Amino acid sequence: MAPESNPASNFAEYDYSNFYYGAGDDPMNLLGPFSDWYREALPNGYYLYSEPLQGAPETRVHVRNRKTGRIHELINMASYNYLGISYRPEVKEAAIKxxxxxxxxxxxxxxxxxxxxIHEEFNAELARFKGKEAVVVFPTGYSANVGFISGLMRAGDSIILDQYSHASVVDGAILAKSNTVFFRHNNPLDLERKLGKTKGKKLVVVEGVYSMDGDICTLPELLEVVKRHGARVLIDEAHSTFLFGQNGRGVAEHFGLDEEVDFHLGTFSKSLGGQGGFVAGSRKLIDYINAFGRSRFFSCNLSPVLVAGLLAGLRIVQKEPELRQKLWSNVAFLRRRFAEEGIDIGKSNSQVMPVMVNNDARVFAVAEKIQDRGLFLNPVTYPAVPKHKSRLRISVSAAHTEADLETAVRVIASVLREEGVCQ
Ligand SMILES: Cc1ncc(COP(=O)(O)O)c(C=O)c1O
Structure with a gap:
């Protein structure tokens, strides 16, 4: 509900959730209170969202500061381009051709x-890479979750989601009109409790890497519960495909459980630095989703230009496993340095690291100071994460040098100490 007091004058106490419902019968009534708040919030820190990059998401980026209009060169700690593939010459050349x-x-x-x-060539190579019979490709990772979950599940069925599921997983469940319940994050005991109470066909959805905390899913323990209850499991490997496992297939491969997981979903927007989503599986599964995945069926196919770039990126992933090794050595370096500086990165055990600030009002000032000292990273607050769990979100890339990462640690540590967030 919109707050009683004036949101414009104390913007920091408000967030998007305050403006979701509004009074009156006119949908236009929603706009005014949000606009008043947003106009005040922008110059006070919210401008740190959607700042326009002036070139490719390399490890150094030129970013136009919305507040000052000036362009700054910053070390990029905010990109999902985990393997530095989006701007590789082979990828650009393939797209140009x-x-x-x-x-x-x-x-x-x-x-x-x-x-x-080119779509057929890419799909066949991706299926081979994933070790499955076939794939179905969607316009985005978001629409892959929405289309797959609603294409498979029906009213009267049950969908059991980790409490930290991505919005696209939640929206897929809403569209499926199945009974949807959440289990405690990564908690097999709670999954057991929830599965025991559900009816109909049962789909459990987990993520390879949880993108706000950077922790990987406790797949072996969860899978044991899933199997015992005769449920099926979908793993969304948006942040883990092309990175984890011996061949880079994802977290399921990392745990040696690739065959035990029923449905494998991934995106091209992160490690391949492109766009699009997919599900990989048996020919039978893919034929069915080709027919019933409405977000694919009723939407334009991926641009062949993009697909050519994705194919080149996929070949790089397969030819250069050393990229993954470099990423993991960068992750180990950064983890060690954060620990030495006493910086809290929560439960992260992946290339995504939240630097915990835990102060919803201050996180924007902290982020602004860090940006002024040369780092590009994003503050994250409620509703993307729970209240009072605000953080700065860092993504490590194989393309970072240790010198980049050392600079990042020093800047973050000095600002957090000045702001009293760490000792
Ligand atoms: C777990 C998860 N699934 C799906 C998506 C959506 O992917 P895309 O951005 O490719 O649409 C994201 C995006 O961040 C994600 O983190």
């Missing part, structure tokens, strides 16, 4: 006029 051959877009849904030879 493809735009000359195909033009800009697919100009149609995949089932009508929007499938090109």
């Amino acid at each position: 493809a735009v000359e051959k195909y033009g800009l877009g697919a100009s149609g849904s995949p089932i009508l006029s929007g499938t090109f030879d």
Whole structure:
């Protein structure tokens, strides 16, 4: 509900959740209170969102500061381009060649006029990479979750979600109209309790890496419970495909449980630095989702230009496993340095690291100071994370040098000490 007092004058006590419902019968009534608050919040720190980058998401980026209008060179600690693939010369060259051959877009849904030879080539190579019979590709990772979950589950069925599930998983469950229950994050005992009470077909959804805390899913323990209850499991490997496991297939491979997991989902927007999502599995599964995944069926196919770049990126991942090794050595370096400086990165055990600030009002000032000293990273607050668990979110890349990471640690440590967030 919109607050009684004036949100514009004490902006820091408000967040998006205050403006979700509004009084009156006119949907336009929602706009005014939000606009008043947002206009005040922007110059006081919210401008740190959607700042425009002036070039590729490399480890150094030029970013236009919304407050001052000036462009600054910053060390990029905010990109999902975990393997530095989006701007590789082979990837750019493939996309340039493809735009000359195909033009800009697919100009149609995949089932009508929007499938090109390059889509078939990419799908076959991705299926081989994942060790599955086939894949179905969606326009985004978001629409992969929405389309897959609602394509498979029905009213009367049960979907059991980790409490920290991504919005796209939650939205897929809403669209499926199944009974949806949440279990405590990564907690097999609570999953056991929840599964014991559910009816109908049962789908449990977990994520390989949880993107706000950077912790990986407790797959072996959860899977044991899932199997005992005769449920099926979907793993969303948005932040783990192409990174984890001996072949880079993801967290399921990392645990040696690739075959035990029923449904494997991933995105191209992160480690491949492109866009799109997919599900990999048996031919039978993919044929069914091709027919019933509405966010694919009724939406334009991925641009062939993008697919050409993705194919080049996929080949790099397979040819250069040393990229993954470099990423993990960078992660180990940063973890060690944060520990030495007494900086709290919560439960992270991946390339995503939350620097905990735990102060919803102060996190923007902390982030602004860090940016002024040369780092590009994002503050995260409620509702993306629980109240009073605000943080700065860091993404490590294989492309970072140890010198980049050392600079990042020093800047973060000095600001956190000045602001009294750590000793
Ligand atoms: C776990 C998870 N699933 C799905 C998505 C959506 O992926 P995309 O950005 O490719 O649409 C994200 C995005 O951050 C995510 O973290």
